[in-house]
Amino acid sequence: MPDEALSLPRRAADEGPWPAPIATEPVHATIVVPGSKSETNRALVLAALSDGPSRISGGLEARDTRLMREGLRTLGVTIDDSTDDWLVTPPDGGFRGGGTIDCGLAGTVMRFLPPIAALADGPTHFVGDPEAEKRPMGPLLDALYDMGAEVSTDTDSLPFTVHGRPDLPGGPIRIDASGSSQFVSGLLLMGARCARGLDVEHIGETLPSRPHIDMTVAMLNEHGIRAFDEGGTRWCIEPSRIVALDSVIEPDLTNAAVFLAAAVMTVGSVTVPGWPFETNQPGDRIRQILTDFGAEVRLDSDGLHVTGTMHPRGVDLDLSDASELTPVVAALAAIAHQSSTIRGVGHIRGHETDRLAALEAELNELGSATHQTEDGLSIAPRMLHGGDWHTYADHRMAHAGALIGLIVDDVTLDDVTCTSKTLPDFPGMWRMMLEQSAVWSEQNVNGEA
Numbered sequence: 252m253p254d255e256a257l258s259l260p261r262r263a264a265d266e267g268p269w270p271a272p273i274a275t276e277p278v279h280a281t282i283v284v285p286g287s288k289s290e291t292n293r294a295l296v297l298a299a300l301s302d303g304p305s306r307i308s309g310g311l312e313a314r315d316t317r318l319m320r321e322g323l324r325t326l327g328v329t330i331d332d333s334t335d336d337w338l339v340t341p342p343d344g345g346f347r348g349g350g351t352i353d354c355g356l357a358g359t360v361m362r363f364l365p366p367i368a369a370l371a372d373g374p375t376h377f378v379g380d381p382e383a384e385k386r387p388m389g390p391l392l393d394a395l396y397d398m399g400a401e402v403s404t405d406t407d408s409l410p411f412t413v414h415g416r417p418d419l420p421g422g423p424i425r426i427d428a429s430g431s432s433q434f435v436s437g438l439l440l441m442g443a444r445c446a447r448g449l450d451v452e453h454i455g456e457t458l459p460s461r462p463h464i465d466m467t468v469a470m471l472n473e474h475g476i477r478a479f480d481e482g483g484t485r486w487c488i489e490p491s492r493i494v495a496l497d498s499v500i501e502p503d504l505t506n507a508a509v510f511l512a513a514a515v516m517t518v519g520s521v522t523v524p525g526w527p528f529e530t531n532q533p534g535d536r537i538r539q540i541l542t543d544f545g546a547e548v549r550l551d552s553d554g555l556h557v558t559g560t561m562h563p564r565g566v567d568l569d570l571s572d573a574s575e576l577t578p579v580v581a582a583l584a585a586i587a588h589q590s591s592t593i594r595g596v597g598h599i600r601g602h603e604t605d606r607l608a609a610l611e612a613e614l615n616e617l618g619s620a621t622h623q624t625e626d627g628l629s630i631a632p633r634m635l636h637g638g639d640w641h642t643y644a645d646h647r648m649a650h651a652g653a654l655i656g657l658i659v660d661d662v663t664l665d666d667v668t669c670t671s672k673t674l675p676d677f678p679g680m681w682r683m684m685l686e687q688s689a690v691w692s693e694q695n696v697n698g699e700a
């Protein structure tokens with residue numbers, strides 16, 4: 252179980268059932284979204300593997316990134332995160348074994364740190380939340396074994412122990428990454444530190460979340476590492492030092508999605524400042540998705556602006572590249588005026604929870620006609636009603652429930668504190684969004700009078 256010291260402060264008011272606040276007027280708000288989880292955890296890992304100290308600015312302060320920092324500290328990395336600019340100093344004499352790393356429910360921690368532990372001078376034990384023990388790990392653990400590390404595990408999932416060696420050979424690896432792109436990213440991030448480099452070939456039928464692999468390759472390039480991407484399913488990395496580099500983290504575009512979707516839910520408008528014009532984050536796909544629903548979407552130097560429409564359309568989307576968006580998209584689809592189909596996301600049965608089963612169960616509990624397909628969901632328009640919404644410890648299930656609760660009376664989440672996985676204070680941000688909307692409404696009505 253997670254060490255209490257690792258939990259972010261949770262507000263007593265947010266513990267226990269959380270009645271999702273209703274939007275008494277359309278949402279009109281500007282929401283500043285904290286740093287990207289995916290970029291923050293890659294930047295931390297690359298800084299730890301680099302040839303000198305580096306700074307990370309705008310890093311996300313949330314449970315997943317805190318677990319990553321604690322995990323790296325266990326491996327001997329020094330991280331000063333007492334100010335907003337984190338200073339990361341790699342260990343002098345190589346990575347240190349002998350510790351236990353808590354992965355919580357963080358995919359990036361459980362998939363990015365075992366490859367680094369494989370370079371350590373002793374064994375590292377990995378544990379996680381009970382839900383984390385259901386997440387796929389087998390292909391990555393097999394790959395570590397093929398690279399020259401010993402791995403002890405009873406179940407092919409958490410908990411397990413990686414017996415590292417500083418002279419890890421590496422070499423050619425064949426891996427089925429159809430369960431998670433993070434297997435590939437985790438290997439590529441440390442590949443240059445293997446004695447023979449790494450030659451990773453994906454041998455599965457499908458490869459989800461490809462933009463996240465592109466993000467890994469792009470960040471490796473910035474650190475002076477060339478990962479030759481051969482045909483999109485094979486990546487070759489020469490052994491080399493990893494050049495230390497200061498980095499600035501973009502806002503988390505996937506976390507922004509729930510706030511932007513609030514504009515569509517309530518026929519209001521939301522702005523997210525600092526939206527990058529160019530990015531490797533798959534969350535950027537939300538711009539096209541909300542346009543498909545019928546929203547007006549505009550990107551300018553002030554940020555991304557979304558204005559909702561009275562009659563949101565149904566959508567037909569392949570979300571394999573941006574599967575993290577599925578819960579928020581499914582919530583919107585449930586209130587759209589035509590049927591929707593979401594495809595290409597079978598692997599999210601192995602995310603924080605089985606998201607297809609969870610969305611089917613919770614949406615139908617509120618009166619929806621949602622069905623799982625082999626690789627996604629079909630959602631037909633129905634009038635929704637209030638009820639209990641289970642979050643299954645999944646932050647994005649909480650986002651979906653909160654969204655529906657904006658326009659459907661009496662939706663109560665069993666737990667909202669799970670949102671601290673990637674946002675330090677989602678309930679506070681949600682309340683602030685509604686408070687801003689009330690002020691906007693008052694000013695607007697007064698302005699018109």
Ligand SMILES: O=C(O)C1=C[C@@H](OP(=O)(O)O)[C@@H](O)[C@H](O)C1
Nearest residue numbers: 289431432433436459460463575
């Ligand atoms: O590498 C990353 O930062 C991520 C990759 C994706 O994982 P999957 O490929 O398992 O979907 C994504 O869903 C996850 O939220 C973050």
Ligand SMILES: C=C(OP(=O)(O)O)C(=O)O
Nearest residue numbers: 356357358359575602647
């Ligand atoms: C799938 C997700 O997270 P993780 O990094 O734990 O895989 C997510 O954030 O939607």
